Amino acid sequence: MSTPHVLLGLLASGTKHGYELKRAHDERLPQARPLAYGQVYATLGRLLRDGLVTPAGQERLAGPDRTAYALTEEGRTALDRWLGTVEPPMPHVNSTLFAKVVVALLAADVDRARAYLIAQRRAHTDRLRELTALKTAPSATIDDVVAADYAIAHLDADLRWLHTTLDRVADWHREVHP
Amino acid sequence: MTQLQARGLVKSYGPTPALRGVTLDVAEGEIVAVTGPSGCGKSTLLHCLAGILRPDAGEVSWHGHRIDTWSEAARSRLRRTEFGVLFQFGQLVAELTAAENVALPLLLAGTGRRAARTAALTWLDRFGVAQLADVRPGEMSGGQQQRCATARALVTEPRVLFADEPTGALDTLTGEQVLTQLVRLAREQRTTVVLITHEPRIAAYADREIVLRDGVIDHTGLGLDAAPLAGGPR
Ligand SMILES: Nc1ncnc2c1ncn2[C@@H]1O[C@H](COP(=O)(O)OP(=O)(O)O)[C@@H](O)[C@H]1O
Numbered sequence: 316m317s318t319p320h321v322l323l324g325l326l327a328s329g330t331k332h333g334y335e336l337k338r339a340h341d342e343r344l345p346q347a348r349p350l351a352y353g354q355v356y357a358t359l360g361r362l363l364r365d366g367l368v369t370p371a372g373q374e375r376l377a378g379p380d381r382t383a384y385a386l387t388e389e390g391r392t393a394l395d396r397w398l399g400t401v402e403p404p405m406p407h408v409n410s411t412l413f414a415k416v417v418v419a420l421l422a423a424d425v426d427r428a429r430a431y432l433i434a435q436r437r438a439h440t441d442r443l444r445e446l447t448a449l450k451t452a453p454s455a456t457i458d459d460v461v462a463a464d465y466a467i468a469h470l471d472a473d474l475r476w477l478h479t480t481l482d483r484v485a486d487w488h489r490e491v492h493p
Numbered sequence: 494m495t496q497l498q499a500r501g502l503v504k505s506y507g508p509t510p511a512l513r514g515v516t517l518d519v520a521e522g523e524i525v526a527v528t529g530p531s532g533c534g535k536s537t538l539l540h541c542l543a544g545i546l547r548p549d550a551g552e553v554s555w556h557g558h559r560i561d562t563w564s565e566a567a568r569s570r571l572r573r574t575e576f577g578v579l580f581q582f583g584q585l586v587a588e589l590t591a592a593e594n595v596a597l598p599l600l601l602a603g604t605g606r607r608a609a610r611t612a613a614l615t616w617l618d619r620f621g622v623a624q625l626a627d628v629r630p631g632e633m634s635g636g637q638q639q640r641c642a643t644a645r646a647l648v649t650e651p652r653v654l655f656a657d658e659p660t661g662a663l664d665t666l667t668g669e670q671v672l673t674q675l676v677r678l679a680r681e682q683r684t685t686v687v688l689i690t691h692e693p694r695i696a697a698y699a700d701r702e703i704v705l706r707d708g709v710i711d712h713t714g715l716g717l718d719a720a721p722l723a724g725g726p727r
């Protein structure tokens with residue numbers, strides 16, 4: 316995920332302090348990894364340097380930095396460009412799931428690969444159930460549902476791959492050790 | 494408490510084995526998903542549990558009483574009073590309106606016309622299709638038909654709902670809406686659900702998942718202890 320662009324997007328609706336940005340981020344992307352303050356200020360620093368945001372007033376308060384930031388013309392253009400760009404559809408297969416199966420077959424044996432696949436399948440299934448409960452709860456907001464849907468679709472795809480790979484590994488094993 | 498129990502179920506269709514020894518306990522109020530690839534025996538298991546089919550060997554018990562040995566009439570009465578069944582394609586009666594379809598199981602159970610109609614309207618409303626009460630299935634979308642069929646399966650407030658791929662013919666969003674409502678109502682009424690599906694994301698609505706493979710429970714599946722790996726693939 317591109318944190319700089321997400322922050323630009325959050326500033327599009329009006330100026331915000333670093334603290335407000337962190338809160339808005341965690342609220343709007345409820346299933347994302349929460350942003351650390353350090354990361355917010357570091358990112359704002361870079362956006363400021365590149366002229367994409369500008370300071371917009373400071374509260375006269377003791378303590379932490381209370382500078383509010385606003386989107387600049389360049390910032391809005393950068394945000395538009397990002398929103399208009401299609402993400403490359405999986406240019407590399409660099410999932411750890413996939414790498415572990417290959418390495419298990421390479422460094423150990425088919426039983427090791429199966430053990431891993433079965434354990435991973437169980438973990439995926441548990442998480443799928445958790446997210447399904449979350450999104451079907453009467454209290455779920457549209458943000459919760461959309462975030463859960465995204466995770467569910469990806470876990471579902473992983474699960475299909477895990478099932479197929481388990482079958483493939485078993486078939487392959489049978490061929491090699493009839 | 495165990496409500497429904499299968500012990501060593503075996504069932505073949507002529508030379509084709511469908512179940513090869515399935516043992517399973519279902520607790521009252523539990524929602525159990527039965528998953529596995531096409532042809533692994535899911536529907537056959539459901540038919541045996543629901544007393545529609547008699548197994549060739551093994552036992553099916555309902556609250557501790559063997560039902561597989563009961564006469565067809567006795568099993569049919571059990572199905573009418575305690576069970577609800579829902580299939581992939583709603584299987585509504587084409588000549589009847591939505592309300593008449595939903596009222597049907599109540600009428601068969603001896604409920605009066607007026608009370609049956611009132612209950613039917615309530616259940617259609619719970620599935621968001623009250624406006625279709627006087628419409629016939631032929632004029633409904635697949636999703637609307639399945640909502641009516643789900644209402645019909647639940648209208649008698651059964652102790653167990655057997656659902657065989659209930660969302661298999663629906664698009665993702667419609668399937669999700671039907672299932673969410675089905676699960677919500679089942680939990681409210683403490684109705685046990687045996688949910689058959691080949692889709693992990695549908696199985697995720699259940700409390701527990703049983704994986705069938707070639708007519709037996711796959712113990713490398715979920716919610717069950719993995720079989721020892723040392724022997725290699727079975
Ligand atoms: N009425 C039938 N006559 C003959 N074979 C059947 C019949 N019903 C199911 N089978 C066979 O029994 C096996 C299990 O089928 P089924 O229980 O429908 O599996 P699933 O629901 O998992 O797809 C399959 O090989 C299927 O072809």
Ligand SMILES: [Mg+2]
Pocket residue numbers: 535536537657
């Ligand atoms: Mg089937």
